[in-house]
Amino acid sequence: MKKLVLTPRGFSSIPIEADVISPDNFAGKTLQEVRELEVYYGNTVYPMKEYIHAQGQVSETPAEQIIVIDGDARHIKHIGEKMTAGRIVIQGDAGMHTGAQMEGGDITVTGNVGDWCGAEMKGGLIRVLGDAGNLVGAAYRGSPEGMTGGCILINGNAGTEVGSFMRRGMIVITGDTGSFTGVHMNGGEIMVFGKAGIRVGAQAKGNGGFIACFGGVEEMLPTYRYDTTFNPTFMRLYLKQLSENLGIDTTPYIDKPMKRYRGDLAVGGNSEILVKT
């Protein structure tokens, strides 16, 4: 693996749109070419070097590239957008659209991340060690499908509309979520270990998707029907996966009874919400 370190030249209240920051765009270029890649500062195009200093090695293929962003990147949007391989480590906060439409590789954010993290993600892994904004793994407005693969782990709280229009893949929130978690969801899994906000699963259709709420829900929609309280065997597989692959301590949740609700009946849905009792 070859490591390239990007250092933002200070914080700016004007956002920088830097979808060029991805192993796919860097691989095969010289360091000078990388520095000349174009970013938007507000509505003006500049070479990346004006706002972000690059130093290190560039690999031949995306899979061999590690990009480390060392510093405050709250104002830098679209980091790792559409990336297919390699690794990005953001040592601090990251801006909106981080890992949006990403197809492979992994992104780690040691701080917080803005809205639309992993929006329409297709594959790969995003880990956020802090909190996330709204619309984690969601569909962009007008799109029929949000996340269709991959995994997003938020080791903190997340905002509203987590997994909106989600189709496949997994979103794990170890803290609380805002309202409308899993809205319009049609497949995929959302695991919330804190408390899920109001209107969880609104307009969700089903297709094997579920929302597991291990820390309870603020309020259950009346359009979800309570079925049973049971110990789902299948949940053991997910909890084992979270423990082995994402380092989450799932021991307190294994074999604990869960209430199963089905809905959203408002749209004839067959989605599940499982709430730990």
Place this chain on the structure above:
Amino acid sequence: MSFELNGVQVEDTFAEGFSMWGSRLIITAATQKWANIAATSMTGFATSVIACDCEAAIEREITLDESPDGRPGTMVMIYGFSRGKLSRAMLSRLGQCVLTCPTTAVYNGLPDNEADAMLDIGKSIRFFGDKYQVKMRMGDGWQSRKRFWRIPVMEGEFLIEEKIGAKKAVAGGNFLVMGETEEATLIASEAAIDAIHKVPGVVTPFPGGLCRSGSKVGSQYPFLRASTNTPFCPAIKHSFKESKVPEGVNSVLEVVINGLDQASVMKAMGVGVDAATRVEGVKWITAVNFDGKLGKFQMSLKESVEGV
């Protein structure tokens, strides 16, 4: 021609194995007891395809670390003459013996990269859910992709993996333990089975791993396609002209082994023969073959023993 092993004469011959399709399943349950009940029930009446729909047996109990869902479990193998026959046998046995058994779940024990084909077993059993079954997806886009079916049942939910791996395998590995007495022969054969069960990838489908009758192709009756293995019946050794029972031998037991590959079956034969020959009273070891007319695998006893 023979050679000596632990003071016992071992005939320098071969076991004649034939090709079958084999699968491995992992059955888990709330307790080891229920996993074993399901596995025992599923592998019942599956000693030989002479009269059974398949050959099946328990391979071993698994550790909690090996268990896909962290619960106690048991690994079983099932063999059929074709992919279709194997599928049908698995479907009926899983449906009748495992789906019905409290708390069980079924997982594939033969991963995609080791299998020659992936059979739609869970995908077929799902229909039992009568449209209330739920498809469960795992690993999309970030890990190996897996599919399961959750089928509602009265007790709770039956979970089964969508595809079960199958591969071209080897059946009919065997050797005969020939002893001075019934007791010595049984003790030696049991020692052989204990040793064989430590070899991964093999099962012994007969009761307790042993076949006391043996069998030969055909009979003196036109309606019977298999009959007792007359050359190896001590009770008629002086009445049957072509008897192959050596002097001093009064009891013979056959160990029959099926495995996922020839190397595993030969290793099992080797450790089995080695264990059996360490028991006092064992006089002779040989293997059953049909002069190469039955199957394509010729597994030499000598090579098996040397491989241990």
